[in-house]
Amino acid sequence: MKRVILTGGTGMLGLALIQLLIEKEIEVLVIVRPNSRRRSSLPESPYVSVMECDLADLPSIKERITEQYDTFFHFAWDGTYGDTRNDMYLQNRNVKATLDAVELAHAIGCRTFLGAGSQAEYGRVDGIKLAPTTPVKPETGYGIGKLCAGQMSRIQCQQLGMKHIWVRILSTYGPNDGMHTMVMSGIIKMLHGERPQYTKGEQMWDYLYCDDAARAFYLAAEKGKDGSVYCIGSGQVRPLAEYITIIRDTIDKNIEIGFGEIPYYDKQVMYLCADIDNLTQDTGFVPEIPFEEGIRRTVGWYKERINA
Secondary structure: OOOOEEEEEOOOOHHHHHHHHHHHHOEEEEEOOOOOHHHHHHHOOOOEEEEOOOOOHHHHHHOOOOOOEEEEOOOOOOOOOOHHOOOOHHHHHHHHHEEEEEEEEHOOOOOEEEEEEEEEHHOOOOOOEOOOOOOOOOOOOHHHHHHHHHOOOOOOHHHOOEEEEEEEOOOOEEEOOOOOOOHHHHHHHHHHHOOOOOOOOOOOEEEEEEHHHHHHHHHHHHHHOOEEHHHHHOOEEEEEEEHHHHHHHHOOOOOEOOOOOOOOOOOOOOEEEOOOOOHHHHHOOOOOOHHHHHHHHHHHHHHHHHHO
16 A cells, blocks of 8 residues: 545544554545635645545546555545434435545556445444444434445445455544544533533443554555455443543543433444454454543543643
């Protein structure tokens, strides 16, 4: 892997992957939306270049690219939270954008296409680890769209003679995370002296630090087997209340936590864990950063941000 293209590069996982690619001295072209509010978060490096393009216009961008690339990482996706997850027309456009990304990847010489899927492709599967062979029963337009994008792009890559990898991402966290996720919203409230409220926290979840996730993406693209689905997670679970307590203890052990003050959501996922056996076997990936260390880094990042 020497020269790659990345969509969705201004999100937490995209930024972590870009940093890893820089460290490996791999050139990366980041495709961002016009007037992206998060463009300034992209690192300045001689290995990073940026091109503006709307997802709907991906087919037109090949005329603007004059050099050859070997790997395409497609992370961009609209409608990832709230009511937009069930905007069927929007999710359908995401599927088309994924297929357009495959066509673009082929046109500029890429041999490998890696697309970002989601645990939402499975729906609710309580009590077992999520593996590539676990039956998929998505319950949202978002999950249906991700599943469709993965399956269609795999066939498309086969037709074009490209290696196809699909990664299903579970729960990740770290610097540059969205402000409304469980981890980041808790950090923000606690650092600002607010009393956080939660469910009872009995959910058994799997969290993976963003740098570990970036390494998993890189290894999957570099060493993964063509046509494979890989679940991205730590492969271990803890009660959600334990994660929250670690966040609290990292910031201030005297902060009171309002466990049980918020009811569980309708269709609440109570068990979420990745089976990473095939990822480890094929690529050698093993998570390296424990939650305690990842939270320390994330809290430190946010403190620097508010004190800047």
